[in-house]
Amino acid sequence: MSDWDECLGAELHQLHRRGLLRSLRPVSDAAYPALTREGKRLINFSSNNYLGLAGHPRIIEAEEASAKRGAGSAASRLIIGHDEETGRLEREIAEWKGTESALLFSNGYMANLGVLSALLTPGDAVFSDQLNHASIIDGIRLSGAKKYIYRHNDPDHLEMLLKQADREGVKRKLIVTDTVFSMDGDLAPLKELAELKRRYGAALMVDEAHGGGVYGPEGEGVTHMLEVHDRVDLQMGTFSKAFGVYGAYVAGNRKWIRYLLNTSRSLIYTTGLPPAVIGGIRAALSLVREGSQLRQQLFQKSSRFREKLREAGFSIPSHSSPILPLVIGGAPETLRLSEALAEQGIHALAIRPPTVPPGTARIRFSFMANHDPADLDRCADTVIRLGESMGLVEQVG
């Protein structure tokens, strides 16, 4: 056995021992409220397909029609150019977000990586919420900028760090936050952040990955719901979650977007999105914009489920969100609960470190606008029963 084999084997064994080993499992119908795994029907609480659009016939038809223009886009857009539909989509995104311009990226991870590493230099300061997504963390790391991590959703701590950076004489400051925190479902205090940005002469970038499609009059995101979009410099979002497709965007003023087009390595050095994806996103964008009813159904279903658990004695976060975390604590017991839920027909995965901080392993339930209400009621009863039998009711919260 080589040194590599030995080390990797030992690492994997450690992960297994600590309840942190991950594996891939085949499922079918992942785009729908009930999926099938190993022949068993499971109610799907593990997708980010909040509006149920991943299975929408209008999007699938649009993808099929666009695929006739080619299976792939053949090169980086900066080399080969882009077709008309791609340009049209970027104009539609800018119009929807109320910005001068917008730029597509392959996915949200690459958008955050590319944008942050292009904007920030080692002389700059970046202020990042403690619970920001891994793609933001990685983009910051890649940039080499001086990082100031503020306590989760704590504008007072952020202000303290902004003052500290001023004392340290940093050149430029950028505040960056998720608008909806993916593993907790809570919202960033964008009004306070926008005010701090103004007072301290910083820039503000938001990640609407989980806010897009779900919040705002036309699903623009939390930024629009709270009417702070005019004070945000860059709005980033993905089409892989509530939009049900794939791909991502950054929207902002013309100069910023032009700069990113010229400097974002994850855009420049990668192939453009395939025509089918572009067509699918355009169809999804129009469904999202006219999707108030879907948003209403999503929030009604999520609230009913939360209410049932709260009445049974679970400590449930008060915010209204399509993401519900049941924080258990240790990884092994969270895994056990997830497996017990699966036995009872519920697909709700254990989210463990490093995705969440140590000691906060949780079951993350995410809701869909087209979940069947009877399925949801039955699942809530099952969660309550299992939570009680495992002695979790007082502990979770």
Ligand SMILES: Cc1ncc(COP(=O)(O)O)c(C=O)c1O
């Ligand atoms: C907040 C946040 N930003 C970015 C991403 C990455 O988006 P994508 O899945 O499109 O790469 C995710 C999803 O995992 C996310 O939760």
